[in-house]
Amino acid sequence: MKLLVILTLLLSSALIAVSVGEPESKEKWIAPAAEAGKKNPVAANDSSLAVGQKIYLQRCVGCHGKTGKGDGPDAADLGIHPAKLSDAAVQQQTDGELFWKVTVGKKPMPNYRTRLSPTDRWNVINYLRTLARR
Numbered sequence: 001m002k003l004l005v006i007l008t009l010l011l012s013s014a015l016i017a018v019s020v021g022e023p024e025s026k027e028k029w030i031a032p033a034a035e036a037g038k039k040n041p042v043a044a045n046d047s048s049l050a051v052g053q054k055i056y057l058q059r060c061v062g063c064h065g066k067t068g069k070g071d072g073p074d075a076a077d078l079g080i081h082p083a084k085l086s087d088a089a090v091q092q093q094t095d096g097e098l099f100w101k102v103t104v105g106k107k108p109m110p111n112y113r114t115r116l117s118p119t120d121r122w123n124v125i126n127y128l129r130t131l132a133r134r
């Protein structure tokens with residue numbers, strides 16, 4: 001009986017050690033080089049920005065917030081802070097990198113491979129660039 005207690009104690013402390021020993025994954029989300037080099041074929045003119053803004057306000061604002069600060073109304077429920085799209089860490093990425101991320105998504109962010117046409121994904125990237133100044 002005593003042995004059983006000792007074994008139980010040993011096992012549970014081992015389990016605690018394991019769960020403490022594994023920090024939450026802080027791995028960065030990095031696009032493949034080939035995707036990062038992709039050129040944006042859509043000029044960031046007024047009509048592209050208008051379409052991009054419309055899509056952003058329909059599809060992205062709930063999580064990323066109006067000015068891209070990651071403070072949209074749905075953000076609190078996610079359990080992970082949505083990226084601050086207005087921050088340098090995002091803005092310094094190439095259009096190709098951002099396009100790839102919007103295309104493939106990353107839980108809890110949906111992928112937009114079929115939800116948005118490629119042109120509309122580029123329109124949204126063009127719009128994201130305007131958030132840098134806010």
Ligand code: HEC
Nearest residue numbers: 029059060063080081082083090098101102106108109124
């Ligand atoms: C359900 C909430 C949600 C929606 C809707 C959403 N996102 Fe996200 N997005 C996230 C989260 C959370 C992350 C952070 C993912 C990570 O790094 O683990 C993210 C990350 C990103 C990134 C990568 C930023 C970086 O750090 O490199 C971009 C770009 C992005 N989102 C753009 C968009 C665009 C554009 C839309 C709309 C078409 C959109 N997102 C819709 C939650 C969302």
